[in-house]
Structures are given as structure tokens and as C-alpha cells.
Amino acid sequence: MDSDEIVPEPRNVEEDLDEKYPNRPHNTAPTLPFHELYLNLFHPLSQIKKKPATTAPAKRKVGSSNKSATHQSPYELRRDVIARFISRWRKEVGNDIYPAFRLILPDKDRDRPMYGMKEKVIGKMLVKIMKINKESEDGYNLLNWKLPGQSSTRMAGDFAGRCYDILSKRPMRTEPGDMSIEEVNEKLDKLAATSKEDEQIPIMAEFYRRMNPEEFMWLIRIILRQMKVGATERTMFHVWHPDAENLYSISSSLRRVCWELHDPNIRLEAEDRGIALMQCFQPQLAQFQMHSFDRMVSRMQPTEEDPVFWIEEKLDGERMQLHMAPDDSVAGGRRFASWSRKAKEYTYLYGNGIYDENGALTRHLKDAFVNEVQSVILDGEMVTWDPEQDAPVAFGTLKTAALAEQRNPFTNGPRPMFRVFDILYLNGKDITKYTLRDRRKALQRILRPVHRRFEIHPYQEATTTTEVETCLRNVVAEASEGLVLKNPRSQYRLNERHDDWMKVKPEYMTEFGESLDLVIVGGYYGQGHRGGNLGSFLCGLRVDNPNSSQPEKCWSFCKVGGGFTAADYQEIRHHTDGKWMKWDSKKPPTEFIELSGGDAQHEKPDMWIKPSDSVVICVKAASVGVSDMFRMGQTLRFPRFKKLRKDKNWKSALSIQEFLDLKSNVEQEHREKEFNVDNSRRKRVKRAVKKALTIAGYDEKENAQYLGPSGHIFDQLNFFIMTDASYPEKKSKGELEQLVKANGGRIYQTNTAVPDTICIAERRTVKVASLLKSANFNIVKPSWLMDCVKQNEKDVGLPDLLLPFEPRHMFFIMEDRDEEININVDPFNDSYARDTNVDELKEILKQMEINKKQSNHSLDPHTLHKVESHIQAKIDSGYTAPCGWLFRGLRFYFSTQTPSANGDGASSKPEMDHTPICVARNTARFASANIATSLKSPDVTHVIVNPATMSREDIISLRKSLATRAGKKIPHLVSLDWVQESWKNGTLLDEERFSVSR
Structure with a gap:
């Protein structure tokens, strides 16, 4: 030197x-x-x-300031x-x-x-x-x-x-x-x-x-x-x-x-x-789904001149922003950086340049941009793609796939793929102020997609709620995350949730909800107000093998922690007190409970209980999804406790085979429904179902060996059963016959053996078509049998009641006999004698001709969205939802008087003392519920009443008023206790437990 x-x-x-x-x-x-x-x-x-929130002002001393803390x-x-x-x-x-x-x-x-x-x-x-x-x-x-x-x-x-x-x-x-x-x-x-x-x-x-x-x-x-x-x-x-x-x-x-x-x-x-190149920012987030498709679509259509909105599939991956800038150190080089939604940098994983040998993505992007592009910021979703199945893989495999791609980029195994849905920066210019439509045009002009590695996320233009419902059913059928609705006229809003983007998830839709009877096999201690007690439970499916040396055994299936009241916890403790044992990882009780992961013991509980010492609970869920964290290999998504099944023990809880059969039947029903609903003139091509469908149609059903409660409903009646049943439950002809026999009826194999035989059929078979030619008797659907059984199962302790025939029960009606059938329902086909379920009420409302009116909101939407965005971000980070968040997104109507004929909730009757209603209304407002002033509001989700101040006639009148209200969704009719108990327990409780049915 x-x-x-x-x-x-x-x-x-x-x-x-x-x-x-x-x-x-x-x-x-x-x-x-x-x-x-x-x-x-x-x-x-x-x-x-x-x-x-409010405190009484303290007494001020003489001479003190007017301003007090x-x-x-x-x-x-x-x-x-x-x-x-x-x-x-x-x-x-x-x-x-x-x-x-x-x-x-x-x-x-x-x-x-x-x-x-x-x-x-x-x-x-x-x-x-x-x-x-x-x-x-x-x-x-x-x-x-x-x-x-x-x-x-x-x-x-x-x-x-x-x-x-x-x-x-x-x-x-x-x-x-x-x-x-x-x-x-x-x-x-x-x-x-x-x-x-x-x-x-x-x-x-x-x-x-x-x-x-x-x-x-x-x-x-x-x-x-x-x-x-x-x-x-x-x-x-x-x-x-x-x-x-x-x-x-x-x-x-x-x-x-x-x-x-x-x-x-x-x-x-x-x-x-504005945003800057190579500098992480907080992305725009999708607003939470409203309870009405009509309301969501109206937010997407601010003007009649341009009513179009976009529908995108919601991907099951990790939100990612990808930055690209020129790299002066290499001729024609480009340098990249990537960050997640939580601002965690992933450049080390996906690559810092097109020549980065450790880049699981960027090494494939040499020709992904047109030559004129110098710098760009893209917003999208990083997902795992399986080339062999040509389908996305669950989010949890993303990092594993990226590391495998780093080691060998030319294998045919799962790989990371970046789906781009927005561009925010181009050649030195922040373009977030441009409309989404303009940004998407720019995106399509500058990108050259790399097949199954770097692609533009597609969208579908729509103008109606029907198109949203159709898309939602398609994504449910393929076990996708859901949908995102976007306003193509909107700007990009940093770090905000706004109505310009709305997510629609299948788990939010009650029509896909489900109820399963599961046995509790484990418990987990809670945190916060649940600290010191079991706050959530591991539920299992019963192993089907009565001849096994270990008959008392369950496979882990799901973990349930929502929907419990303090009384529910107390009742479970009462039935299981002294029977719980501490889980020992070195000596797991495999003879009773089998977990996933072998020695890893996935989702192992803090405490466990023998199935024979435990209780059965009814669980609501959104759908069934694949999961390697439970022994079944599948689990329930977003499960919620519905009720304790005191009438069942572990032997009558859902078994593994019953669940698989149920799932298979439901998938078949969905495929048939998908095929039948298409009324277009073109021939429809059925799409293969790649993944498990959401379970539907299982409503407090007993196991496959239990066909219904025994009783005397069909005493002295004769039946000729010609076909099996597919609705509301799938039962074979033999099972229907056993159901009739168990309830006192007699079975014949022809309609002419004895007089007054009731013929049962659901499909037009050869035998049914032959009988129809005579046309001298009615033919009833199997659903009538099941409705009779179900209604009497609810009315335990009352005399057996045979339901009258309704139009929905009839496969064929003789001439001049319509009147005696129609008299059993109101003008909207609502039954007078039978408890109508939510799905039927929704169908009733769909058939009504109504005038839609939009509610006026006095709250500042911008401020409201900022607050919601912040609270949801805290919840996503693991914080417990605050009490003021409990009823967010719901709209309540509090009924204080008998509804008038015009359905606006007013009456000439003198007002009574409505103090409980006022307390409940204030509680609901504090917990972020919207309060409707009229039953005409199309987006009311719950109608709250005080049964103590209403007569039977009042409630009947209210129900009729609900049948004529505007809107497609039927609201829940619940008592004040539902609001107070949900507030008291800090969770939304199942409405059926508080329904008003006087």
C-alpha cells in the first residue's frame, strides 16, 4: 500500500x-x-x-374551576x-x-x-x-x-x-x-x-x-x-x-x-x-361485508349512468406489495423488494433482482414487463400454486413452497405465484389518485404474464345482486376464500377500509351455516375474563367400530370457543365436574383420543376427558376445510357453540363415517342444485368439484342409525311410499318406512290394499307416472313426514299433532282440492301450524314484490371507516374484540308497540313502560349496532321485542308485518334477553335460543 x-x-x-x-x-x-x-x-x-364511559360529576368546591377532569x-x-x-x-x-x-x-x-x-x-x-x-x-x-x-x-x-x-x-x-x-x-x-x-x-x-x-x-x-x-x-x-x-x-x-x-x-x-419507490406503505383493505347484498351493491353504484362494479375472487394467500426499480450495476438489470401487509420484508425469500439465484419469484420476471417500464409498485396476493393439480394450495404452505423453489426452481412441485390486482406507481409517478379502472388499464398494458408464476388477477363486471350470489356459490363449491367487490371508479386509499372494496366471505352467509352434534374430548384454559377456566373445547368425531377392543375413542375434529354464555360454561362444568384430567404429552390418552401429528400432538388440549364422561354440544360452522392440525384431516371453519345436547350421549354423537356420508350427500346435492338452477337456453357443462363443499342440510340430525323419535303421530294411518327423499334430508325408501313405523303408521306396497292410503313420492318414476293417470288421489312429498316428526320433536310434552298439508308438501293435487291445501298457509305460503325455518322465510321474502328504500346514515362514513379499520387491525393482531364492537354491522329494530297496518311500528295503543327496551337499545348503540326507526328499512337484521309487554296477538301481528317488509333478508325475531346476554358474555349468541314464538 x-x-x-x-x-x-x-x-x-x-x-x-x-x-x-x-x-x-x-x-x-x-x-x-x-x-x-x-x-x-x-x-x-x-x-x-x-x-x-360516563361518570357523575364530582361536587366542586367553592371557587374551583368550571373545567373538571x-x-x-x-x-x-x-x-x-x-x-x-x-x-x-x-x-x-x-x-x-x-x-x-x-x-x-x-x-x-x-x-x-x-x-x-x-x-x-x-x-x-x-x-x-x-x-x-x-x-x-x-x-x-x-x-x-x-x-x-x-x-x-x-x-x-x-x-x-x-x-x-x-x-x-x-x-x-x-x-x-x-x-x-x-x-x-x-x-x-x-x-x-x-x-x-x-x-x-x-x-x-x-x-x-x-x-x-x-x-x-x-x-x-x-x-x-x-x-x-x-x-x-x-x-x-x-x-x-x-x-x-x-x-x-x-x-x-x-x-x-x-x-x-x-x-x-x-x-x-x-x-x-404519497407512496415512494422502495419504501413500504400500509395498503388499502377491503371493508367488512354488510348483511344485505342489495346494500352492498348500492354502495358500489353511486350513479345510474355507470352501475358497473367488479367481482374478484378473494385469494387464500399473503397480501404483498412488489417494488421494482432500475439496477444501474447491471445492464438492463432490475432490482426488487417485497413487503407483506404487516410491513415485514420478504425480499430475501422472493428475490432482489432477476439474477438473484435465491429469488423464488424474481428470477422468472426477466420478460414480465414491457421495455418502457423503468419503475413500478404492484399490489397483489402471493399464493401457493400446485402445477400438478393446476390449483392453489392452502396459505400455510407458502413459505415452504418458496424455500423449495429457491433450492430448485425447475421442479414441478408447489411454487409461489404472485397474482397482481393493482398498480400504484409507474415510472416515477404515484398513480393512486387515478381510478381503479384506469389503473387496471395501465396494468394490462405494461405486464407480460408469466404462466402460473406472475399473473394479473381476473375480475368480472356485474350490475346486480344475482351475479354476486352466483359467484359466491361458485367459490363456495370450490372451497375458495370468498369474493371482493370493487368500485372501478375509486381511488386507492392507503391504510383504510372503505366501501370501495368489500369482501364477501362464505362464512358470513347464514345460508351456508351448519349444525353438527360433537362430543367434547378436551379443554383449553382461556385468557382475560376467561382466565383460570376452560374457555374453549376440543371436539371429536366418534370412531365407528363397535367390535373394536377400544370402542370408546374419538378423533380430534375442531376447536370451539365462541358462542358460550356464562351459564353454558357453568352447565358444562356441572356435567363434567371431577372428570377432567391433565394432558400428559409423554403419556397421551391415545386409547380415548387420537390427535394429529403423531408425537407432535397437534392442537393438544390442556385437559382431557373420556368420551363416556363428557357431553355432546351442537356446533354451528361456516364450512368444512382441509386441515392437518386435526386427526380427521378436515375441520370446521369458524365454529360456534349453539346449544348443549342433553338428550344425547357420546354414542349418539356424530361418528366419522356418518360425517363422511353426510359430506358426500351434501356435495351431491350441491352438484344437482348447480345443474338444475341453470335455466338458460345453452346446454350447461357441469364443472368438476376440486375441493370439499360446504356442508349444508344437516340440522340437528341424529346419526345414521337413528331415524327419528318414536311416537304416535301416524297412529291409524296407512302409507304407500314410492320414492326416496332428498329434501330436507336425504333418506332412502326403507328409512322413510322405518320412520313411519316408529311413529305408529302402517306401510303397504300398493295404494289399493286399504282405503285412505296416503301416497308418498318426490320423483316421477314409472310407478308414480302410472298412478297419476288415475288422478283420483293426492300424492304427498316425504318432506311432510319429516316436518311432522320434527314439529312434534320440538313440542315435547304436548299431544302428538299431525300437520295439515301445505302446498310445499304436495307432489300432486287433485282438481278442486287446492283450496283445502292453500287454507293452511297465509298468502305468502307461511305455515299457520308449523314452525317455519329461516331458509323458508328467506324464500318467502324473495317472492314478494317490494319497494326498496335506502336508509339515510347521519354518521360521517370516512370517520366511521377509519375507526372500524383501526379496531379490526387490533383484533387481527390478536386483541380481544372490544365491547363496543360486538354488534358492528347489524341493524336492529326495537318494537315497542303493536305494528300498524302500514308496518312502520306505530300504533294508536297507549305506550307502556319501555324501560327494558330503552336499556337494550342503548346497549346496542354502544356496541355499534345501527338502529332502524321503521320496519320498512330493507337491511334490518334483528327485530327486538319485550315478550313481557306483548300479547300473543301482538307477536302474531308483528310476524305478519315482517312478512310484508321491504328487503330480501328476513330478520331474526328475538327477545331483549338476546341483546343483554350477548353483551354480558361478550360474544354473539345463537338467535334461536332467544326466538319469540308465542
Whole structure:
């Protein structure tokens, strides 16, 4: 080396940051002590969170100020606490608040990687650090934080709270510690930089030595990124700077928010308010589905001149943004970067350039763009595609497929495929302000799709609800995620949920809902208000082999935790008390319960119970999906508890073979229905079903050996059954005959054997066609038999009642006999004698000629969508849904009087005391329900009544009013108890349990 050559000094991190952020602020004093965070911020905010929404004003002393804290809303009080802390920081430390915000908003700090430490790992570390015996009470409580404590259930389900409980017994310090915020950040950076336990334990031990128990509790919450202080990042951002939220939306960088917006008087320039190349942003999200297709479509059609909206299939993958910029280091080269919706960078996985040998995607994109394209930002979905099946694979396999593609890009195995549905940036220009229609035109002009690796996501133009329903049925048949409706006239809205994009998922639609009777075989301890008790249950299907040496055995099938009331939990505990056993992973009870994964024991419960000691519960679900986490290889999607089946034991619960038979029958019914509904003139080609269909048609059905309750409904009646049944349940001719015999009827194989024989048929077979020629008797559908049985099964304890024939029950009616059939239903075919189910009522409403009227909303839609977006984002991150979110998306009509003839809920009767109605209405409003002022509102989902103040005639009149209301959907008619019990239990309960049927 020449002596004249100057060796540059190594640059430090601070110099690199100064170069990248030349205007970043610098603090003039050391950061505040860490304990100031919890004393002056976390603890005060948590206390406000616990206060009720409204408080009585305190008595003021003479001469006191008119302005009192008790007069401020909780939101204002939180802003005051945050503003005081920020003001103190500026005054005592400086304008660089980034060190504090990294600890206040740990889940928004993208610069610090994940720690790779969950509750179980931290618990084991603390046991070692504090030298606690694992078998001691504190050791047990720390390692089994979800389980009730050995001496009490305090803090069960709250890991940080339980740590505080144990640390406070043996603190290294009782007074607040001396660690500064800067020191804590340095230690946390080291903690995140290693995954080795022997390097992590000394860091955690130093925290333990230098912090008091309350400080350490908040540190654990920071590590777990579960702060729960009652104030959101949006509130923090708004207090810090008016443009902070906007900058975070376009950058996903907490560092930029703190450094570029340190002066609240300097606003973002116009050019800094849009997205930038190679800079992650927060994408637009789809709004949640409304309960009415009509309402959704009306939002998509703001003008009659252009009523078109787009329908896209909702993909089961990972939302991804792909950035491309020129690469000056290589001739004609391009460099890429990709980020997920949560701002996690995946460039290492999918590639940083077309010559990146580790790129699972970008190496295939050399010819994917026209020559004129220099830079671009694309928005889309990364999915796993199986070339052999030529079909997408479940989302959980995406990373595995990408790693396999990195190793060998030329195999025919599953691979990542990027489906592009939007373009936001092109050749140096932000185009988010252009309409979706214009952006899609640009996308199609610049892209050259790479088959099954890089494709433009297709869409279908539509104008009616019928087209949405047809598409939804198609995606259900193929087990797809659902649909997304898009307004082609809309701009792209960063970090917002808006009506311009709406998702429609099959699991939201009650017509695809299902009920199955399953046996509880395991339990999981809950968190929060369910802490210390079993909050969810593992349900199984009975193994079909009565001759087996292990007859009492179930396969794991699904996990159910929603829809339970406190009374439901209490009743399950009552029936199973003293029968639960702790799950031992070393000695699993395989003779009774079989899990998936072999030794891995997927979805293993905390406690287990023998099937013969357990209870059977009726479970509602959206659909059936493939899952390797349960022994069945399939599971229920979005299951919800419906009711406890006290009339069943484990032997009469659904078995494996019964479930498979049921699933097969339902798939066949769906295929037949799909074939028959097409009334077009063109010959329809049936599409092969690639995946499992949603189960439908199983409504509290007993197992295959149980054909219905025995009784005397058909005593002294004679039957001639000619065909099997496909609706409402599929039964063979033999099963129908057994059903009749079990209920007192007599079976003959001809209609002339005895007089007054009732002929049963559903299809026009040769025998049926021959009998129809005589035309001297009616022919009844098998559905009448099942309706009679079902109705009497509901009316247990009452005399057996034979239902009169209805038009829907008749396969053939003799001449001049229509009147005696039609008299049993109202003008809309609603039965007078039989309980009509929801599907029938929906069909009744579809046949009515109605005038549609749209509701007027006084709320600011923009503000409402921002609030909804924020709350849903927190729920998606694992937070429990807040109580004010319970009835979001529902529209209630509270009936306080007998409806008048015009159906608007008014009457000349004097008003009664409606205090319970008022309480329920206020509760519903607080929990985000929309309140309708008239039954004419087309999107009412629930009609709420107080049965104590209504007579039988009132309720009958109300039901008739519902039959004439506008709209396609029939609302639930429920009592006030449904609102109060759902609110009390923090979950939507099954409406059938609170239906008004007087």
C-alpha cells in the first residue's frame, strides 16, 4: 500500500443515520428513566381505560374551576396524559422521541426484529433466573400461566400479570430501577439479535436485577408486543403530529414519523404525502361485508349512468406489495423488494433482482414487463400454486413452497405465484389518485404474464345482486376464500377500509351455516375474563367400530370457543365436574383420543376427558376445510357453540363415517342444485368439484342409525311410499318406512290394499307416472313426514299433532282440492301450524314484490371507516374484540308497540313502560349496532321485542308485518334477553335460543 493512500476511518451507525436523515433531531439530554414510562404514561392510561364511559360529576368546591377532569371524555383524558408526557420529553430531553416511542408502540417498530420469545420461553427463563423449583407453586403458575393457580385463579390467562404476582414475592428491587430508556433499548436490541438461550438469559437477568416488579411486568408486555394501555397508536400519532398517521401509512416507519415530524408546526409537503419507490406503505383493505347484498351493491353504484362494479375472487394467500426499480450495476438489470401487509420484508425469500439465484419469484420476471417500464409498485396476493393439480394450495404452505423453489426452481412441485390486482406507481409517478379502472388499464398494458408464476388477477363486471350470489356459490363449491367487490371508479386509499372494496366471505352467509352434534374430548384454559377456566373445547368425531377392543375413542375434529354464555360454561362444568384430567404429552390418552401429528400432538388440549364422561354440544360452522392440525384431516371453519345436547350421549354423537356420508350427500346435492338452477337456453357443462363443499342440510340430525323419535303421530294411518327423499334430508325408501313405523303408521306396497292410503313420492318414476293417470288421489312429498316428526320433536310434552298439508308438501293435487291445501298457509305460503325455518322465510321474502328504500346514515362514513379499520387491525393482531364492537354491522329494530297496518311500528295503543327496551337499545348503540326507526328499512337484521309487554296477538301481528317488509333478508325475531346476554358474555349468541314464538 502506498504511503500516500489514506485509509478511511470506519463509519459508525450514527454517521450513517445522519447521512440518511440529515434533518433528524438530536436530544440535548439523556433519556428519561424507564420507570417514568409506567409511572406517568402506562399506569395513568390503564386507569382511564377502567373508568366507565360516563361518570357523575364530582361536587366542586367553592371557587374551583368550571373545567373538571370528570367532565372530560376518556379519549380527552388519554390525550392529556400523552400530551403531558410528550411535552415533558421535549422540555427535559429534546425533540427525538423515537427511543420512547419504540417502547410505547413496540408493535409498530419495524427496525427491531422479533425476539422469538413467547410466554413459555420467558417463563422458563424466569424459573432459571429466580432459581425457582419447577414443581413449586410459583414454578407451576409461571410455566402453566393459562391454567388456574394452585392456590388461586388470580391472573390466570394474563402472563405479564402472573409474572408480576410472582416477582413481587422475591423482588431484587422494591423501588423503581435506574435503567434509562436508552439502556433498555440497547438491551432489547441485543435480545432481538440472538436466538440462543445462553445469550438471552444474562440480558433478562440484568433486567430482573435492575427493575422492580412493575417495571419488569411492562417490559414483558413490550417484548410480547401486547401493551393493552387503553390508547391506540392513532391517538399517540395525533398528539405527536397532525401528519404522523399519514406518514406512517405511506412508510410503515416509526423512525420516520419521529424524526421527520419532530416539529408539529411544520407540515408534510404535498410530494411527501404519497407512496415512494422502495419504501413500504400500509395498503388499502377491503371493508367488512354488510348483511344485505342489495346494500352492498348500492354502495358500489353511486350513479345510474355507470352501475358497473367488479367481482374478484378473494385469494387464500399473503397480501404483498412488489417494488421494482432500475439496477444501474447491471445492464438492463432490475432490482426488487417485497413487503407483506404487516410491513415485514420478504425480499430475501422472493428475490432482489432477476439474477438473484435465491429469488423464488424474481428470477422468472426477466420478460414480465414491457421495455418502457423503468419503475413500478404492484399490489397483489402471493399464493401457493400446485402445477400438478393446476390449483392453489392452502396459505400455510407458502413459505415452504418458496424455500423449495429457491433450492430448485425447475421442479414441478408447489411454487409461489404472485397474482397482481393493482398498480400504484409507474415510472416515477404515484398513480393512486387515478381510478381503479384506469389503473387496471395501465396494468394490462405494461405486464407480460408469466404462466402460473406472475399473473394479473381476473375480475368480472356485474350490475346486480344475482351475479354476486352466483359467484359466491361458485367459490363456495370450490372451497375458495370468498369474493371482493370493487368500485372501478375509486381511488386507492392507503391504510383504510372503505366501501370501495368489500369482501364477501362464505362464512358470513347464514345460508351456508351448519349444525353438527360433537362430543367434547378436551379443554383449553382461556385468557382475560376467561382466565383460570376452560374457555374453549376440543371436539371429536366418534370412531365407528363397535367390535373394536377400544370402542370408546374419538378423533380430534375442531376447536370451539365462541358462542358460550356464562351459564353454558357453568352447565358444562356441572356435567363434567371431577372428570377432567391433565394432558400428559409423554403419556397421551391415545386409547380415548387420537390427535394429529403423531408425537407432535397437534392442537393438544390442556385437559382431557373420556368420551363416556363428557357431553355432546351442537356446533354451528361456516364450512368444512382441509386441515392437518386435526386427526380427521378436515375441520370446521369458524365454529360456534349453539346449544348443549342433553338428550344425547357420546354414542349418539356424530361418528366419522356418518360425517363422511353426510359430506358426500351434501356435495351431491350441491352438484344437482348447480345443474338444475341453470335455466338458460345453452346446454350447461357441469364443472368438476376440486375441493370439499360446504356442508349444508344437516340440522340437528341424529346419526345414521337413528331415524327419528318414536311416537304416535301416524297412529291409524296407512302409507304407500314410492320414492326416496332428498329434501330436507336425504333418506332412502326403507328409512322413510322405518320412520313411519316408529311413529305408529302402517306401510303397504300398493295404494289399493286399504282405503285412505296416503301416497308418498318426490320423483316421477314409472310407478308414480302410472298412478297419476288415475288422478283420483293426492300424492304427498316425504318432506311432510319429516316436518311432522320434527314439529312434534320440538313440542315435547304436548299431544302428538299431525300437520295439515301445505302446498310445499304436495307432489300432486287433485282438481278442486287446492283450496283445502292453500287454507293452511297465509298468502305468502307461511305455515299457520308449523314452525317455519329461516331458509323458508328467506324464500318467502324473495317472492314478494317490494319497494326498496335506502336508509339515510347521519354518521360521517370516512370517520366511521377509519375507526372500524383501526379496531379490526387490533383484533387481527390478536386483541380481544372490544365491547363496543360486538354488534358492528347489524341493524336492529326495537318494537315497542303493536305494528300498524302500514308496518312502520306505530300504533294508536297507549305506550307502556319501555324501560327494558330503552336499556337494550342503548346497549346496542354502544356496541355499534345501527338502529332502524321503521320496519320498512330493507337491511334490518334483528327485530327486538319485550315478550313481557306483548300479547300473543301482538307477536302474531308483528310476524305478519315482517312478512310484508321491504328487503330480501328476513330478520331474526328475538327477545331483549338476546341483546343483554350477548353483551354480558361478550360474544354473539345463537338467535334461536332467544326466538319469540308465542
